[in-house]
Amino acid sequence: MDGKTSSIIKSIKFKMGNYKNKMRWAGCQEVTEPSQSNIKRPKQAEVNFLPNFPQGKDPSSLEQLRQTIVEGVKKTEKNLPLIRKMMETPFPLCRQTIVMSCPPVNELMDLSPALKIESELYAEFQQITNQNLPNTFYAELDRHLPRLMTLFRHKASKTGKTADALAEIF
Secondary structure, three states: OOHHHHHHHHHHHHHHHHHHHHHHHHOOHHHHOOOOOOOOOOOOOOOOOOOOOOOOOOHHHHHHHHHHHHHHHHOOOOOHHHHHHHHOOOHHHHHHHHHHHOOOHHHHHHHOHHHHOHHHHHHHHHHHHOOOHHHHHHHHHHHHHHHHHHHHHHHHHHHOOOOHHHHHHO
């Protein structure tokens, strides 16, 4: 590496350091957190990895709203439009819990039972990745289907079961 390349790399590092300092002063959560090895990093598709709290909201007010959502989900007659509208606000608190403490799935479902509603799960996925979950899932399933069929046929031939059962599935 020549001197010019190393000076460019140093310049970029300083610019990134200055940018991070400006973001810290602005209150961006992703750069204000201390760098720990146990904090999850965003995956390639995660565009809304660790969003900031909404203007004028703090963790306690978002927790109260989350409790209201939990009560609304427990009702037998759920008001889905209201639940959907309320789910958008405590999203940063939920993401912060997931990123910082990595709770088990059953604990996460207790914290956010609205994710048991199919439409809310789709909305949450959309908010994190900006992708439509059913379309993404079915596109990937279509892409992997030939290999899956080959595997199922191979397994059926080993176990002695007919491929008719597989034909019904597909």
